[in-house]
Amino acid sequence: MAGQVFAYIKHANGKAEDSSLELVAAAKKLGAEATAIVVGTNLDALCNEIAASYKSVWKIDNASLAYPNAEVIRKLLVKILPADAMVLIPHDTFGMDLSPGLSIKIDSPFLADVIDFAVEGNTLVAVRQEFAGQAHTHVACDIANGVIINARPGAFAPDESKSAGGQVTDKSGEAAGLDVNRKFLELVAAEAGDVDITKSDVLVSVGRGIEEEDNIGIAQELADALGAVVSCSRPIVDAKWLEKSRQVGTSGQTVKPKVYMAMGISGSFQHLGGIKGNPFIVAVNKNPKAPIFQVADVGIEANILEFMPALTEKIKSL
Numbered sequence: 643m644a645g646q647v648f649a650y651i652k653h654a655n656g657k658a659e660d661s662s663l664e665l666v667a668a669a670k671k672l673g674a675e676a677t678a679i680v681v682g683t684n685l686d687a688l689c690n691e692i693a694a695s696y697k698s699v700w701k702i703d704n705a706s707l708a709y710p711n712a713e714v715i716r717k718l719l720v721k722i723l724p725a726d727a728m729v730l731i732p733h734d735t736f737g738m739d740l741s742p743g744l745s746i747k748i749d750s751p752f753l754a755d756v757i758d759f760a761v762e763g764n765t766l767v768a769v770r771q772e773f774a775g776q777a778h779t780h781v782a783c784d785i786a787n788g789v790i791i792n793a794r795p796g797a798f799a800p801d802e803s804k805s806a807g808g809q810v811t812d813k814s815g816e817a818a819g820l821d822v823n824r825k826f827l828e829l830v831a832a833e834a835g836d837v838d839i840t841k842s843d844v845l846v847s848v849g850r851g852i853e854e855e856d857n858i859g860i861a862q863e864l865a866d867a868l869g870a871v872v873s874c875s876r877p878i879v880d881a882k883w884l885e886k887s888r889q890v891g892t893s894g895q896t897v898k899p900k901v902y903m904a905m906g907i908s909g910s911f912q913h914l915g916g917i918k919g920n921p922f923i924v925a926v927n928k929n930p931k932a933p934i935f936q937v938a939d940v941g942i943e944a945n946i947l948e949f950m951p952a953l954t955e956k957i958k959s960l
């Protein structure tokens with residue numbers, strides 16, 4: 643078994659992302675307690691929160707780290723990580739920016755978008771998805787000299803035990819004098835949409851299976867009958883049938899409803915990555931092999947253009 647395990651903690655506005663608890667679970671699969679790395683500014687409250695889940699927390703607080711700039715953070719990690727470190731990083735746009743270069747700099751193998759893995763001796767076998775989730779591939783690598791793993795958000799069940807009672811070590815001095823070529827300019831807030839899908843307990847979410855813009859009204863009628871809100875997958879936004887603010891997924895909104903109704907959505911990882919909080923998922927799809935059925939609590943093989951009006955009528959009659 644290789645060296646010490648580290649988990650990179652993503653955070654915004656003083657709050658850790660859900661991935662911080664998912665990486666606790668992933669670290670346990672590596673057979674070790676991870677050290678959490680928290681990078682940014684004004685980190686005291688956040689580090690104390692993270693110490694509930696990690697036995698050891700490295701705090702690196704420096705003005706140059708106020709915004710997550712992968713270039714400067716890569717230089718910092720190259721400086722502070724031991725040569726045989728096993729590093730867990732969430733697989734998102736920041737992780738994809740940070741990790742490949744980091745793996746080259748510290749000469750460790752890099753595994754992107756990992757949804758599961760097992761370790762035996764110095765061999766790690768990672769599970770990844772191909773063809774929009776229709777096939778799983780197993781990728782083996784030698785981790786004797788460390789490894790960088792980008793873990794897909796939502797793939798590892800969050801470890802909510804919060805019983806680590808960890809220690810925070812201030813390593814802010816390590817960030818002094820890091821030179822940067824890439825400069826942060828400004829944060830551009832996403833445009834406010836007509837509805838806030840992140841606040842709704844019930845979402846009727848439509849995908850390419852809705853077929854035409856005019857059919858969106860069928861989903862809206864079902865949502866009205868349920869007291870729900872209509873959300874969607876990305877192709878619906880690309881087609882300009884609904885606003886970007888209604889898109890669920892890694893490049894859209896992160897939602898935490900109680901009930902998520904996936905209507906004609908295949909279940910790509912980019913879509914599922916935006917669904918958090920373990921909602922009750924009802925999936926309707928005419929393809930019985932659609933990947934969405936692997937995560938659905940209730941799966942219905944049907945044509946949504948027939949199923950949704952029938953369900954709306956039934957609900958109204960009740």
Ligand SMILES: Cc1cc2nc3c(=O)[nH]c(=O)nc-3n(C[C@H](O)[C@H](O)[C@H](O)COP(=O)(O)OP(=O)(O)OC[C@H]3O[C@@H](n4cnc5c(N)ncnc54)[C@H](O)[C@@H]3O)c2cc1C
Pocket residue numbers: 848849850851852853874875876877878889890891892893894895905906907908909910912913916926927928929932944945946947
């Ligand atoms: C960098 C990047 C970021 C991305 N971000 C996002 C994101 O944030 N959100 C997102 O959703 N996607 C995102 N995508 C796109 C993603 O990869 C998928 O292409 C997309 O999620 C597919 O949307 P879909 O399920 O609606 O369409 P499809 O994959 O085409 O699936 C349509 C489904 O509808 C079913 N169907 C068709 N007709 C009917 C019918 N009449 N009744 C019942 N079922 C029917 C089909 O069987 C199929 O399963 C991203 C892609 C990239 C590369």
